Amino acid sequence: MSADPRLARSRPQQQQPTAVPPPPPPPAEPQPNVMGMDGTTNTPPPGPVVPDDKFKLKFCTICASNQNRSMEAHLQLASAHLPTISFGTGSLVRLPGPTITQPNVYHFNSTTYRAIHTELAQQNAQLYAQNGLLNMLSRNLNIKSFPERFQDWIPGKPRLDHAEDQGAPGTEAGIVDVMITCEERCFDAVLEDLHNKGGRLNRPVHVFNVDIKDNHEEARVGGKAILDLALSLNEAAAKEREVHGESGWTGGGGAARDGFDEKVPEILAAWQERWPNMPALWSLAWV
Structure with missing residues (x-):
């Protein structure tokens, strides 16, 4: 078996071949390598990282069971230093x-x-x-x-007990700017639940669906596609804030927010050209 360098954790050295390695020890400090889903040992080049002194949108990734697709996307966004939380809708x-x-x-x-x-x-x-x-x-x-579970999430409830999660910095207040589901039924479930929650924070959120088959390889590819979309959205939001300032951003008003919201369809269209095999949906909702 080999290691996925994105999730470095130490593992006990095996003295002889076994059917499966034991679960890794509780996470401590990041290390260069950890077992990947397919057990490979290759070391891929480092991915993009958003500097900590730059503006960052807050993201949420969602699939049915919060196990495969949403967690791969969670990992890739967190590895780029984007604030990220994740859920399942089942x-x-x-x-x-x-x-x-x-x-x-x-x-x-x-x-x-x-x-x-x-x-x-x-x-x-x-x-x-x-x-x-x-x-x-x-x-x-x-x-x-x-x-x-997404339906149990309370927008605006502090996530202080998730301080050890990857991607936790920036999510402490329990709010997000962008939600990305991995299946159309999850997209529908998210929109329905947001409607039921009533948008009590009066805060806009962009909800996307990137259709990804629920297997390990497709989850990896889908995670890269979601990261590409997230980086494009974050870059556009940061530019609008640099030009117009941050006034009114949180409440969904002001020139910067208006400019970003208007650009979202263009960003999605350009992304879809880069990822033509991943049908996407988009809706604006409120939390």
Whole structure:
């Protein structure tokens, strides 16, 4: 097995081949390497990083179970130093089981990625290593502690207990500027829930859907596409604020915010030309 350099964590050295590595230790300081979903050891070039002294939009990535697609996107955005949180929209966390009719089912907001990793490794280490679930969970537990459900999220509620999450700096106030879902049914669920929540903060949020198949390889590619969109949006927002100032930005008014909102369709159209195989949707909503 090899390592994904984006999630550096130390692992005990194996003395002899085993079916699957044990779950990594709790995250401490970032290191150069960690196991990737497919166990590769290659070291990809470092990705783009937004300087900490530059303006940054706050992002939220969302899929069904907050396990694969949203977590890969979460990782890539956080690695670019963009404030990021992530969620799932399902009623329960569902992962593949021994057969298609026997999924592994867990509760959101309480069952940790580490606990799921341990349980699946005990059930059938060979199966869940072969289908990539154990490596996926190893990645996830180094990003944050547990899968979260979008419908249980309270906009504006401080996320101080998430200080150890990757991408946490900037998300402490529990607000976001951009939400990116990975499947149309998740997009619909997000818009419905935002409507039900009533927009009590009176704060605009751009909601996108980037359609990504729910497998490990497509999640990686989709994560790159989402990062590309996020960087384009952030660059446009920063430029508008440099020209017009930040007055009225938070409340969705003012020249900078108006200019950014007007440019979003153009940004999405240009992004879609770069990623023609990933159909996208967009809507403006309120939190």
